[in-house]
Amino acid sequence: MQTSLLDLGPRLRSLRRRRKLSQQEVATAVGVTKGMVSKVETGRSIPTLPLLFRYLAAMECPVAEFFQDFGPAPPPPYVHQRAEAAEPIERELASRGFDYLQLLAGEGRDFALRAVLLTIEPGSRRDKVTTDAYEFKYVLAGQLDYEIGDTVLQLRPGDSLFYDGRIPHVPHNHGTEPARMLVVYLHDQLLRP
Numbered sequence: 001m002q003t004s005l006l007d008l009g010p011r012l013r014s015l016r017r018r019r020k021l022s023q024q025e026v027a028t029a030v031g032v033t034k035g036m037v038s039k040v041e042t043g044r045s046i047p048t049l050p051l052l053f054r055y056l057a058a059m060e061c062p063v064a065e066f067f068q069d070f071g072p073a074p075p076p077p078y079v080h081q082r083a084e085a086a087e088p089i090e091r092e093l094a095s096r097g098f099d100y101l102q103l104l105a106g107e108g109r110d111f112a113l114r115a116v117l118l119t120i121e122p123g124s125r126r127d128k129v130t131t132d133a134y135e136f137k138y139v140l141a142g143q144l145d146y147e148i149g150d151t152v153l154q155l156r157p158g159d160s161l162f163y164d165g166r167i168p169h170v171p172h173n174h175g176t177e178p179a180r181m182l183v184v185y186l187h188d189q190l191l192r193p
Helices: 005-018 023-030 034-041 049-058
Strands: 087-089 098-107 111-120 134-141 144-148 151-155 160-164 169-172 179-188
Touching (some): 005 034, 005 049, 005 098, 005 111, 023 034, 023 049, 034 049, 144 160
Antiparallel strands (some): 087 098, 098 111, 111 179, 134 160, 134 179, 144 169
């Protein structure tokens, strides 16, 4: 089984939970903030190798064991995923009402890409977040106010948005119906922490 770079976060979260450690315990042991642990585990940030090695050491997991599922075979020149293979992405508890469904994930030599369907329930709120990726949004349904830094944009079906995810951002659904967006994250090696 070949595992993608984008699977690091969920694998680290699973390992932490099996070890019965809190995010704060790992953060303290690794020397980062709890927020950084959360960003790594939810795929908002891809860890550097030194951070990954400290993370694994804190959980007493040999590096070889963690990477045993990473296969040496080169990826095919395309990525294909069937609809039934789409999987929910677990986010922070503070992101209630924000439902992510991973449609596709793939990587090239210098980048990794993840496409998700984001459903935002009416009245859902959360704090602004940052992501170590460029982000493309395409509104499929509903209307949103989208905060990027100090700017608020009003988005409706058919509107597109592209920005550097390191700028704090958050969508708000003030309507009465769920809003849906296609979201594409492009993790460029220049944006990796």
